[in-house]
Amino acid sequence: MVKGLAYLAAIVCLSGGGFLYLSSMAGLSDAELKAALPERFVKEVSRGELIFHMGGCAHCHSHSDNKTILIGGKGLETDFGTFYAPNISPDKETGIGAWSDADFVNAMREGISPEGQHYYPSFPYLSYAQVSLTDLLHLKAYLETLPAAHGRAPEHQLFFPFNIRPALAFWKVLAQRDVPDNRIDDSSEGWERGQYIVNGIGHCGVCHTPRDVFFVEDKSRPFMGAKALKDGEKAAPRIAGLDADKILNALSEWSGAIDERSSMYLVTLSYSHHVPLEDHEAIADYLARLEQ
Amino acid sequence: MRLLLTLVLLITNGVASGALAQDSLAYIEARKQIMKFVGGEMRRLGPMAQGRVDFNADIVQLSGQSLAVMASSYPLLFPPGTKSGGRTQAAPLIFDDPKGFAEKAAELRMAGELVQQAQSSEQFQRAFSSLAATCKSCHSQYRN
Numbered sequence: 001m002v003k004g005l006a007y008l009a010a011i012v013c014l015s016g017g018g019f020l021y022l023s024s025m026a027g028l029s030d031a032e033l034k035a036a037l038p039e040r041f042v043k044e045v046s047r048g049e050l051i052f053h054m055g056g057c058a059h060c061h062s063h064s065d066n067k068t069i070l071i072g073g074k075g076l077e078t079d080f081g082t083f084y085a086p087n088i089s090p091d092k093e094t095g096i097g098a099w100s101d102a103d104f105v106n107a108m109r110e111g112i113s114p115e116g117q118h119y120y121p122s123f124p125y126l127s128y129a130q131v132s133l134t135d136l137l138h139l140k141a142y143l144e145t146l147p148a149a150h151g152r153a154p155e156h157q158l159f160f161p162f163n164i165r166p167a168l169a170f171w172k173v174l175a176q177r178d179v180p181d182n183r184i185d186d187s188s189e190g191w192e193r194g195q196y197i198v199n200g201i202g203h204c205g206v207c208h209t210p211r212d213v214f215f216v217e218d219k220s221r222p223f224m225g226a227k228a229l230k231d232g233e234k235a236a237p238r239i240a241g242l243d244a245d246k247i248l249n250a251l252s253e254w255s256g257a258i259d260e261r262s263s264m265y266l267v268t269l270s271y272s273h274h275v276p277l278e279d280h281e282a283i284a285d286y287l288a289r290l291e292q
Numbered sequence: 293m294r295l296l297l298t299l300v301l302l303i304t305n306g307v308a309s310g311a312l313a314q315d316s317l318a319y320i321e322a323r324k325q326i327m328k329f330v331g332g333e334m335r336r337l338g339p340m341a342q343g344r345v346d347f348n349a350d351i352v353q354l355s356g357q358s359l360a361v362m363a364s365s366y367p368l369l370f371p372p373g374t375k376s377g378g379r380t381q382a383a384p385l386i387f388d389d390p391k392g393f394a395e396k397a398a399e400l401r402m403a404g405e406l407v408q409q410a411q412s413s414e415q416f417q418r419a420f421s422s423l424a425a426t427c428k429s430c431h432s433q434y435r436n
Contacts, residue, residue: 245332254338255331256427259435277339 027106036133048142051135053274055128055201059266060085070095071149076122078229081158083122091148104140105133111172118168120156126175126217127203132186135201175216194286197279198223207236207263223290234262241292247284251275316374323369323382330362334427337407341420347413356408359423363404366397381436396430 028036052058058067063074063085072087090097096104103114111118111125119125128136161167186196198204209217210226225238239247249255250264253272258264271280333355339345340352367390374380375387386393403423410416 245328249328249331249335252331252335252338254334254341254424254427256327256334256431257331259431260428272338273342277344 027110027112028102030100030102033102033105033133037137038134041134041137043141044138045141045145047135048138048140050275051131051139051201052142053270054197054279055139055203056267056270057088059270061088068146069149070143070146071151072153073151075154076229078122079231080162081156083120083156083158084153085123086153087149087151088143089146089149090144091150094150094152095148096143097148099140101137101140105136108136111168118165118172120158120165120168121171121175121215122156124203124206127200127206129176130196130200135186171214171216174214190282191285191289192282193279194282194284197283198286202283204239208239223287224292238292239287240290242288244281244284244288247287248280251280251283316377319369319371319374320378320380320382323380324378326362326365326369330359333359334424337420338424341417341424343413347416349411352410352416353408356404356406356410356419358404360401360404360408363397363400366400367394383434383436386434393434396426396434400426400430 058070060074060076061070061072062068063071070087070089072085074085076083076085087095089095092098096107099107099114106112107114107119108125108128108131110129111121111123113119156163185192188196205217205223207229208223208226209219210221210224212218223238223240225236227235239250246257249257251268251271253268258268336351337355340347370382370386370390370393372387375382375384400423403419403426406419407416407423410419
């Protein structure tokens with residue numbers, strides 16, 4: 001059903017003409033980025049490392065036991081086809097080692113590659129648009145410390161009409177309407193810190209928020225649980241308005257709440273081993289406050 | 293101590309009402325509550341074992357004891373006829389191999405007691421890792 005409607009939308013958009021694509025959103029220039037940063041800003045690798053684990057970057061971008069080799073290539077099967085996570089290691093040719101800070105920010109926030117190509121939302125840039133610029137640059141600094149790995153991931157294998165990349169421009173127009181603006185405070189504490197993590201780098205809504213007919217997250221029902229991206233797979237449960245305890249258990253490897261076979265388990269491991277417990281509490285506090 | 297009393301009440305209530313009503317749902321609910329409690333204790337101990345929270349002998353003793361008590365209740369919580377219903381994640385193997393399951397429960401009880409007796413951070417870490425391994429191996433066999 002959802003797939004059918006998304007089909008229709010894609011075809012309507014395509015027949016609407018490619019002009020919007022040509023005038024695609026350009027993103028920030030290096031000078032604009034510099035102007036937007038605080039004076040005397042210095043990248044901190046350790047903060048970047050925390051952001052990296054909060055985002056679970058390695059869950060898609062590594063595909064061996066060594067979670068620091070971000071060569072990509074892991075497939076994400078969905079009803080639209082299979083997406084392959086790209087190489088984001090510091091390799092200059094096949095990774096992102098040659099990217100400028102602005103290239104990185106534009107990819108993370110606008111879903112635009114340095115060549116101006118639109119990314120598919122399998123890369124959750126609508127969430128990352130809610131991460132502060134400074135945290136994104138800390139993250140970039142951390143990624144630069146990881147080993148360079150040479151190799152390209154396979155091309156996405158998508159069904160028609162989703163394989164027509166320019167059509168994404170139209171989807172982005174629909175999807176970006178609801179994204180809050182980019183003035184983000186990453187220094188908040190308590191439940192506001194939780195809100196920052198959950199909606200931003202944690203990109204929890206990608207799985208846990210239901211989607212509308214255009215496959216955009218339905219912001220009127222945040223974190224109310226959603227069906228899987230692939231038909232027949234286990235749905236992501238509601239996480240809004242749960243007991244804080246239940247959420248804390250889900251973030252703790254030792255609680256046994258999340259099964260090793262669940263796709264959430266990698267998240268649980270990252271949070272158990274790399275994210276401070278105060279942040280677990282902030283997340284639980286925020287989600288528990290949401291209405292069911 | 294108050295905590296422990298709550299636990300015992302929780303178990304006996306859950307099981308007693310289940311037995312009276314012969315209602316598998318009451319058993320399933322009691323099991324879920326107990327597993328949730330155990331999960332909470334493990335969550336408390338995990339960060340301590342990892343060294344992210346300071347070792348605290350009082351917490352370790354109480355949690356270890358609670359876990360041992362809980363573990364000894366496990367074999368009672370899965371009588372025949374409570375195999376399915378509600379949102380149970382109990383694997384059918386529990387009912388097909390009650391002896392094996394009871395052995396696992398006994399292992400967990402011993403692991404809990406070892407945690408309870410830990411006097412130092414090092415002892416605790418050793419005890420905790422065998423405790424966590426016990427949870428894991430049982431889940432992989434007996435939880436769907």
